[in-house]
Structures are given as C-alpha cells and as structure tokens.
Amino acid sequence: MIQDIRAYQALGVTHFVFDGVPQDLRGRLAMMERFAEDVRPKVLRAPR
Numbered sequence: 001m002i003q004d005i006r007a008y009q010a011l012g013v014t015h016f017v018f019d020g021v022p023q024d025l026r027g028r029l030a031m032m033e034r035f036a037e038d039v040r041p042k043v044l045r046a047p048r
Contacts, residue, residue: 002039005039006043
C-alpha cells in the first residue's frame with residue numbers, strides 16, 4: 001500500500017478517499033486507525 005501511495009504522490013495526488021470496507025462502524029474505525037498509525041506516517045512526504 002505504501003508503494004502505491006507513493007506512486008500516486010509522484011503523480012501529484014494529494015488526497016485519498018477511504019472505501020466503505022468493512023461495512024460495520026467498528027471495522028471502519030479500526031481500518032482508519034490502523035492506516036493512521038501504520039501507513040500515514042510513512043507517506044506524509046513524497047520520497048525525494
């Protein structure tokens with residue numbers, strides 16, 4: 001996922017929309033928390 005996001009960053013993409021998977025609220029929140037903790041810190045800035 002990180003490599004995919006970096007590829008989009010290289011193309012100029014600055015925003016992403018979360019898909020509604022999983023359907024239940026707890027699952028969505030867990031997915032968003034995991035993204036915020038595990039992925040976002042690694043892709044805050046595009047690699048140079």
